[in-house]
Amino acid sequence: xxxxxxxxxxxxxxQIVADNRYRSDPHxxxxxxLAGIVNQFQCGQQDWVKDQCVMVAQLHTGxxxxxxxxxxxxxxxxxxxxxxxxxxxxxxxxxxxxxxxHDQARWDIWPGGKFNTNPRCLWNFLEWTGVVTRPPDQx
Numbered sequence: 001x002x003x004x005x006x007x008x009x010x011x012x013x014x015q016i017v018a019d020n021r022y023r024s025d026p027h028x029x030x031x032x033x034l035a036g037i038v039n040q041f042q043c044g045q046q047d048w049v050k051d052q053c054v055m056v057a058q059l060h061t062g063x064x065x066x067x068x069x070x071x072x073x074x075x076x077x078x079x080x081x082x083x084x085x086x087x088x089x090x091x092x093x094x095x096x097x098x099x100x101x102h103d104q105a106r107w108d109i110w111p112g113g114k115f116n117t118n119p120r121c122l123w124n125f126l127e128w129t130g131v132v133t134r135p136p137d138q139x
Contacts, residue, residue: 048123055132056119062092066131069094084129095131096122102129 001009058064068090071077082090084101095102097115105128107113109121126132 052123053119055126056122059092059096059122059126060117064092066126067092067095096125105129 055064055066059066062070064070065076068077068083069080070091072080072089080089082088082094082099084090084095085099087100088094088098090099097106102125105125106115109125109128110116123132
């Protein structure tokens, strides 16, 4: 085997090892799901940084530092009350679906009020409402 073929074979083998490691890593699963990556040829939101994927996954599970209800439950905040409307406890459901302060944002992000769990729409909603800000490398 010549030098160029040997280099190509090594590079190909390293890529397979890296892909297998990425697919087997349980923490990378969050990124794969939210980024829409099923395999190396099908990519959705690859421009997302890891923090965005983690933030949306945490919101989906209700274990998000964005939620007063969660912070109160783990003892990091005195009250679970929604800081936006001062009404109900701030859960993921309240923040995204029920908080009256965010009615306009809901209608703009999900036209006709037809909510879906598309991660891109959810992230846009969080940015629109000021709950999160765009990462510095994406501004």
